[in-house]
Every structure is written in C-alpha cells, then in structure tokens.
Amino acid sequence: MTIIFYVYAILGTSFFGEISPPEYFGDIFLSFVTLFQIFTLESWASGIFRPIFIEEPLSWIYFITFIVIATFIMINLIVGEIVNNAQKISDDIEEETKEIKEDTSEISELRKEIREIKEMLQKQS
Amino acid sequence: MTIIFYVYAILGTSFFGEISPPEYFGDIFLSFVTLFQIFTLESWASGIFRPIFIEEPLSWIYFITFIVIATFIMINLIVGEIVNNAQKISDDIEEETKEIKEDTSEISELRKEIREIKEMLQKQS
Amino acid sequence: MTIIFYVYAILGTSFFGEISPPEYFGDIFLSFVTLFQIFTLESWASGIFRPIFIEEPLSWIYFITFIVIATFIMINLIVGEIVNNAQKISDDIEEETKEIKEDTSEISELRKEIREIKEMLQKQS
Amino acid sequence: MTIIFYVYAILGTSFFGEISPPEYFGDIFLSFVTLFQIFTLESWASGIFRPIFIEEPLSWIYFITFIVIATFIMINLIVGEIVNNAQKISDDIEEETKEIKEDTSEISELRKEIREIKEMLQKQS
Numbered sequence: 001m002t003i004i005f006y007v008y009a010i011l012g013t014s015f016f017g018e019i020s021p022p023e024y025f026g027d028i029f030l031s032f033v034t035l036f037q038i039f040t041l042e043s044w045a046s047g048i049f050r051p052i053f054i055e056e057p058l059s060w061i062y063f064i065t066f067i068v069i070a071t072f073i074m075i076n077l078i079v080g081e082i083v084n085n086a087q088k089i090s091d092d093i094e095e096e097t098k099e100i101k102e103d104t105s106e107i108s109e110l111r112k113e114i115r116e117i118k119e120m121l122q123k124q125s
Numbered sequence: 126m127t128i129i130f131y132v133y134a135i136l137g138t139s140f141f142g143e144i145s146p147p148e149y150f151g152d153i154f155l156s157f158v159t160l161f162q163i164f165t166l167e168s169w170a171s172g173i174f175r176p177i178f179i180e181e182p183l184s185w186i187y188f189i190t191f192i193v194i195a196t197f198i199m200i201n202l203i204v205g206e207i208v209n210n211a212q213k214i215s216d217d218i219e220e221e222t223k224e225i226k227e228d229t230s231e232i233s234e235l236r237k238e239i240r241e242i243k244e245m246l247q248k249q250s
Numbered sequence: 251m252t253i254i255f256y257v258y259a260i261l262g263t264s265f266f267g268e269i270s271p272p273e274y275f276g277d278i279f280l281s282f283v284t285l286f287q288i289f290t291l292e293s294w295a296s297g298i299f300r301p302i303f304i305e306e307p308l309s310w311i312y313f314i315t316f317i318v319i320a321t322f323i324m325i326n327l328i329v330g331e332i333v334n335n336a337q338k339i340s341d342d343i344e345e346e347t348k349e350i351k352e353d354t355s356e357i358s359e360l361r362k363e364i365r366e367i368k369e370m371l372q373k374q375s
Numbered sequence: 376m377t378i379i380f381y382v383y384a385i386l387g388t389s390f391f392g393e394i395s396p397p398e399y400f401g402d403i404f405l406s407f408v409t410l411f412q413i414f415t416l417e418s419w420a421s422g423i424f425r426p427i428f429i430e431e432p433l434s435w436i437y438f439i440t441f442i443v444i445a446t447f448i449m450i451n452l453i454v455g456e457i458v459n460n461a462q463k464i465s466d467d468i469e470e471e472t473k474e475i476k477e478d479t480s481e482i483s484e485l486r487k488e489i490r491e492i493k494e495m496l497q498k499q500s
Binding site: 166169170175178179185200204207208211215219222223225226229232233240246247249 | 332354359360371
C-alpha cells in the first residue's frame with residue numbers, strides 16, 4: 001500500500017506538478033495528501049481529476065488505475081481479515097476432528113479382532 | 126460489470142450527450158470516465174445528475190438504476206469472495222468428517238458381529 | 251428500508267419544503283431522490299444539510315439519524331448475506347456430524363455387550 | 376468511538392475554532408457535526424480540510440489521523456460482527472464434535488477389552 005502511494009506520489013508530482021494548482025501535486029508531500037484524499041474518493045473527480053483531464057487527456061489512466069488498485073488492496077485487506085478469523089475458528093474444529101479420526105481409524109482394526117474371536121469360537125464348537 | 130458500464134455508456138451518450146456539458150457524456154469514452162466517477166459516488170448528484178435532472182426529469186431512472194445495479198454487483202463480488210474462502214475452509218473439515226463417517230458406519234456392523242459372538246457363547250454354556 | 255425512506259421523505263418535505271431550494275424537498279418524489287443522494291453520502295452535508303442547518307439548527311437530528319439508520323440497515327443486510335451463506339456452508343458439516351453422532355452413540359452399548367461376553371467367558375473358565 | 380469523537384471535537388474546536396469558518400469548528404457541538412461529516416468522508420477535503428490546510432500546514436495530522444482511526448474502528452466493528460456470527464455458527468458444530476469425541480475416546484478401551492477376550496479364548500483352547 002505504501003509502495004503504491006509512493007509510486008503514485010512521485011508520478012503525480014512529475015506529471016501534474018505544473019498543470020494542476022500547486023496545493024495538489026506541488027511536491028511529494030502534497031501529492032501524498034492529495035492521494036489520501038483520492039483514496040477516500042472525496043472530490044477526486046470534480047475537484048482534482050476533471051481540471052487536469054481538460055489539460056492532459058491521458059490523466060484518466062493515472063487516476064482510475066490508482067483508485068482501482070488502492071480500493072482493490074483495501075477490499076482484499078478487509079476480506080483477508082474476515083477469512084483469517086474464519087480460519088482460526090475452523091482450526092479448533094479441525095483439531096478435534098483430527099483427534100476423532102485417530103480414534104475412529106481403530107474401528108476397522110477392532111473389527112478384525114472381533115472376526116478372529118468369532119473364528120476361534122467357531123473352531124471351539 | 127463491463128456490460129453494465131457499456132450499456133449505460135451508450136445510453137448516457139445518446140440521452141445526455143447534448144443536454145449535459147460535453148466533458149461528461151460527449152462521447153462513449155467520456156461516458157465511461159463519467160460512469161466510473163458515478164460508480165465511486167463522487168459528486169454524482171451535485172456535479173452530474175442535478176443539472177441534467179432540471180433539463181430531463183426522467184434522468185433519475187438512468188442514474189439511480191446505474192448506482193443500484195453497479196453497487197449491488199460490487200457488494201455481491203465482495204460477499205462472494207468471502208463466502209468462497211469460507212467454503213474452502215469448510216471443505217477441509219467436510220473431507221475429514223466424510224472419512225470419519227466411513228469409519229463410524231462400521232460400528233453398527235461391529236455390533237452385529239458382537240451379538241453373534243454372544244449367541245455362540247450362550248449356546249456353548 | 252422502504253419505510254425509512256418513506257417516513258423521512260414525508261418528514262423532509264414538510265420540514266424543509268420551504269427552507270431549502272425546491273429541487274431538494276419540493277415534493278415527496280424530490281425528497282425520495284434527495285434521500286437517495288444522502289444515502290450515497292454524496293454532498294449530503296456541503297450541498298444539502300449545511301444550507302438548511304443555518305436556517306434550522308435542529309435539522310442535524312433529521313440528517314444524522316437518517317444516515318445512521320440507513321447505513322446501519324445497509325451494513326446489516328450485507329453482514330446478514332455473508333452470515334446466511336456461512337450458515338448454509340456449516341449446515342452440510344452439521345448434518346454429517348449428526349449422522350456420525352448417531353453411529354458413535356452406539357459405542358457405549360457396544361462396550362456393555364463386550365463386557366457381558368467377558369463375564370460369560372470368565373464363568374466358563 | 377464516542378471517545379475518539381469527543382477528543383477530536385475538543386482538539387478541533389481549540390485548534391481550528393478561529394481559522395476556519397465558525398460553522399465548522401465554532402463550538403464543541405458544531406465540531407461534533409463536522410466530525411460526523413468528515414466520518415462520512417463528505418467534502419472533508421475540498422470543503423473543510425483544504426481551506427484550513429492553507430492556513431495551518433500541520434492540520435493534515437488532525438484530519439488524516441481522525442479518518443484513519445474512525446474508519447479503522449468502523450471496519451473492525453463490521454468485521455467483528457461477521458466473525459462473531461461465524462463463531463456462533465461454529466459453536467454448534469464444536470459442541471457436537473465434543474460429544475462425538477467423548478464417544479470415540481471409548482474406542483481404545485473397547486479394543487483393550489476385546490484383546491482380553493481374545494487372550495481368554497486362546498487360553499481355553
């Protein structure tokens with residue numbers, strides 16, 4: 001995430017530093033603040049992107065890829081947090097089923113021994 | 126998702142191409158960019174919809190259905206990702222319970238054999 | 251959800267119909283459109299709420315309760331969809347564990363019978 | 376959450392009470408309303424933060440930490456709700472697996488007894 005912000009901050013400063021108002025992409029630090037604003041989707045188009053879009057028709061690549069990548073990472077972090085927690089919950093169950101399986105795997109051996117007993121008894125009679 | 130964007134881009138260009146400022150629905154490509162902005166819910170009403178709404182009172186159908194459909198698809202993708210991961214986690218458990226069931230299904234047969242042994246012993250005595 | 255929208259549309263039309271610009275709360279239908287805009291959180295404060303807030307200092311109750319209730323319902327719908335799907339996944343496992351439990355509940359009876367056999371054999375010898 | 380809002384309302388009122396327009400951070404109550412607006416991410420940058428940022432270059436710390444903390448808490452509440460529900464669902468399964476484990480833990484004792492029977496029969500013959 002930090003890398004994405006860093007790369008886009010450098011790109012933004014060099015691409016739009018002179019086209020857009022200096023408070024948006026004037027230096028690396030201002031670009032970071034602006035990228036945070038874009039990340040929250042606040043006035044990213046009406047305030048920042050549209051005025052640049054008129055000057056530089058290819059700027060949509062910068063803005064739309066940043067939003068898609070940043071929100072994709074964010075969504076995956078949240079999904080990942082939920083899935084990790086679900087994994088932990090299921091680990092308790094899985095551990096118990098493993099112990100049960102160890103027990104029940106003896107059942108077929110039990111059956112063999114019982115068959116042996118039966119045979120012994122059949123010989124006796 | 127791409128289809129939804131495509132259909133709405135074509136509709137938007139033909140419906141609002143002349144009512145709204147040309148940078149919004151001037152051509153198919155600009156409509157795509159505008160739909161992405163609407164999808165992020167950024168100034169969709171204050172910037173894009175309200176000025177068109179004054180000219181064309183039925184335009185709410187276009188904007189509101191697009192937002193409802195696009196966000197619905199987005200939410201379902203995220204929910205689907207979570208549910209798929211939960212499914213994978215539970216598959217491990219389910220596989221083990223199946224093996225356990227194979228073992229435990231022998232228990233009733235075990236019982237039959239033990240009863241036979243008992244009967245044999247009862248005859249002996 | 252529809253009820254919440256309906257109640258707030260009626261309240262909004264009667265409360266703010268004359269304070270705010272007519273395109274926001276002019277009639278029930280316009281209130282519905284405005285509430286949808288507020289629901290998407292688009293310019294709800296800067297565009298709609300703040301100008302009304304200056305006229306009517308209690309209007310924050312209307313806007314903030316609507317946003318809290320509407321987003322709360324929305325979040326619960328999404329959480330509910332995820333939980334329902336998780337429930338369906340676990341139902342498969344639960345069904346199998348029930349069948350396993352039926353099998354394993356015979357184990358204690360098995361043990362009783364084996365003890366009887368042992369006693370019979372002890373008497374024999 | 377309430378504490379975060381309270382702390383930031385006090386800080387905001389004392390820091391920005393005189394720099395920003397009085398309707399934003401004029402008193403504690405107005406700061407609460409403004410923080411709710413920032414929490415919904417509505418015009419937080421274009422409307423509230425950017426004008427203050429020009430006057431007070433360190434104000435980004437206040438706004439960005441508030442957004443990060445508040446949305447982090449919100450996301451965790453939602454993730455927590457999902458995980459709690461998943462926990463409840465798995466508790467039913469876990470309870471049943473515990474009962475099954477109690478049953479299957481008898482299997483090894485069963486085996487011992489069957490071995491004893493076998494030995495007794497071997498002595499007999």
